[in-house]
Amino acid sequence: MAQRKQRPSSKSHPSKRNPGASEALQGYYMDSLGFQAMDINVPGLSHVILQKLNMKNYEDYRSAVDGRKPATDFGIHTYFDMFQKMEDTFKFCVECKKLPASLPNPRSLRRCKRCQNVYYCSSECQRANWSGHKKFCKKLKLAAIDRLVEWLVFTGDIPFPVNPWTKHISEVRSWEEWFCMQEHLEQKLGSIMTGHYMSLLWSNAGKPKPDDGELLESIKRLTSDFLSRPLTIGFGLNAFHVDTCTGPITVHVVGASHIETLNTRISDYDELAQMFPGNQGIEVVMVGPEVTDGPIMRPPLAAFGPRGKVYLSSFKGLYHDFWETLVESQQAARPNLVVGFHPGFHASQGLTEGWFPTLLLLRDYKIPSLFTMYNEQELRYSLQILMELETNITAHGINPFASLKLEQVQSNPNKQPVYSNSHYIMFYGLSGEDEGLNLGELEEKEDKDDDEA
Numbered sequence: 001m002a003q004r005k006q007r008p009s010s011k012s013h014p015s016k017r018n019p020g021a022s023e024a025l026q027g028y029y030m031d032s033l034g035f036q037a038m039d040i041n042v043p044g045l046s047h048v049i050l051q052k053l054n055m056k057n058y059e060d061y062r063s064a065v066d067g068r069k070p071a072t073d074f075g076i077h078t079y080f081d082m083f084q085k086m087e088d089t090f091k092f093c094v095e096c097k098k099l100p101a102s103l104p105n106p107r108s109l110r111r112c113k114r115c116q117n118v119y120y121c122s123s124e125c126q127r128a129n130w131s132g133h134k135k136f137c138k139k140l141k142l143a144a145i146d147r148l149v150e151w152l153v154f155t156g157d158i159p160f161p162v163n164p165w166t167k168h169i170s171e172v173r174s175w176e177e178w179f180c181m182q183e184h185l186e187q188k189l190g191s192i193m194t195g196h197y198m199s200l201l202w203s204n205a206g207k208p209k210p211d212d213g214e215l216l217e218s219i220k221r222l223t224s225d226f227l228s229r230p231l232t233i234g235f236g237l238n239a240f241h242v243d244t245c246t247g248p249i250t251v252h253v254v255g256a257s258h259i260e261t262l263n264t265r266i267s268d269y270d271e272l273a274q275m276f277p278g279n280q281g282i283e284v285v286m287v288g289p290e291v292t293d294g295p296i297m298r299p300p301l302a303a304f305g306p307r308g309k310v311y312l313s314s315f316k317g318l319y320h321d322f323w324e325t326l327v328e329s330q331q332a333a334r335p336n337l338v339v340g341f342h343p344g345f346h347a348s349q350g351l352t353e354g355w356f357p358t359l360l361l362l363r364d365y366k367i368p369s370l371f372t373m374y375n376e377q378e379l380r381y382s383l384q385i386l387m388e389l390e391t392n393i394t395a396h397g398i399n400p401f402a403s404l405k406l407e408q409v410q411s412n413p414n415k416q417p418v419y420s421n422s423h424y425i426m427f428y429g430l431s432g433e434d435e436g437l438n439l440g441e442l443e444e445k446e447d448k449d450d451d452e453a
């Protein structure tokens with residue numbers, strides 16, 4: 001929930017003053033900014049959310065996200081409780097912003113019947129809001145279904161089992177084509193539809209069950225949301241002509257936070273191995289000060305990983321520290337590709353400066369790099385920053401593997417929706433260097449041939 005309003009200062013230049021500290025704060029900063037933004041739109045909403053999670057304050061929330069404190073049961077004892085508490089965090093009047101507690105009768109809050117998503121304290125407020133809401137009501141209906149069906153990602157129903165790709169990635173240019181490639185797609189979707197958790201979901205959701213067509217589309221959107229990150233990495237590997245078949249390859253995810261690492265299972269990026277049949281092993285290292293503890297918290301590979309498989313690992317710390325301590329000392333491989341999912345470095349001067357050490361390192365070491373954004377405006381601001389840093393931008397545009405799931409701004413739903421990884425920028429080295437992409441040379445240097453001896 002990063003803020004994306006402010007324009008970056010136009011004269012930004014690498015700052016030498018304490019850049020590490022600002023980067024260290026970045027994840028924390030963005031997250032607490034999200035909480036603040038929430039309270040600016042709907043005063044008190046962040047408290048409601050913390051209260052629903054049985055937490056006293058924002059610090060408690062951070063501790064739980066970081067895994068510093070043993071997870072509590074959040075006071076949730078039944079499935080009905082769980083869905084109810086989640087829905088409660090959406091309960092405020094979209095027009096006058098009142099929370100249930102500040103209404104004479106908290107039960108007077110009513111849901112929009114069409115979208116089953118937003119609430120109103122009175123029919124006056126609903127009428128007053130309609131001119132703004134009608135533009136988004138249809139999309140918010142999908143978002144309301146998705147926020148329930150998303151539970152099936154946690155139960156393991158989504159994504160369905162997949163097979164190795166039968167087409168080269170350059171021939172798969174959209175989700176539609178990706179779904180077409182899936183064998184027995186109807187049976188696979190059907191077994192999610194009729195599964196135990198799907199029926200448990202709708203008997204506890206407290207909302208009418210959507211029709212089958214709507215549910216199928218929701219499953220597809222959530223599948224795309226789950227797989228958007230690995231497919232975007234694959235898209236980048238292909239664009240930079242990284243050869244996965246001649247040797248093991250390494251991808252670093254910079255600025256990884258709890259969004260990428262909380263509850264991440266070691267199999268979550270397996271789709272990458274399916275994308276590149278015949279690969280010699282693909283390692284993905286999550287690097288960032290906000291990386292959370294979990295199954296993927298294990299050291300990066302110093303040598304080769306398992307062939308034909310994806311190996312996930314993490315490093316909790318700043319990227320240039322990771323580089324100095326592990327990459328320079330060859331305890332971790334140099335990356336064939338570096339990816340940043342929504343770094344948000346366009347969002348404010350502080351964040352931009354925090355990212356400088358990383359961006360300059362990537363530029364100066366000529367690491368093929370790919371960053372994603374939530375929308376076109378972010379793309380434009382980010383391009384400007386990267387051009388001011390004189391990076392050699394090799395491509396940018398709409399990501400064919402953007403998530404199809406709408407990101408609803410919880411505290412301000414009547415807003416143009418955004419989608420994860422919707423846009424991308426790729427860069428490589430310094431601009432003005434004549435040769436452009438000399439990838440042949442790069443690949444030779446990067447190959448880890450340790451496993452062949």
Ligand SMILES: [Zn+2]
Nearest residue numbers: 093096121125
């Ligand atoms: Zn109202």
Ligand SMILES: [Zn+2]
Nearest residue numbers: 112114115137
């Ligand atoms: Zn509506």
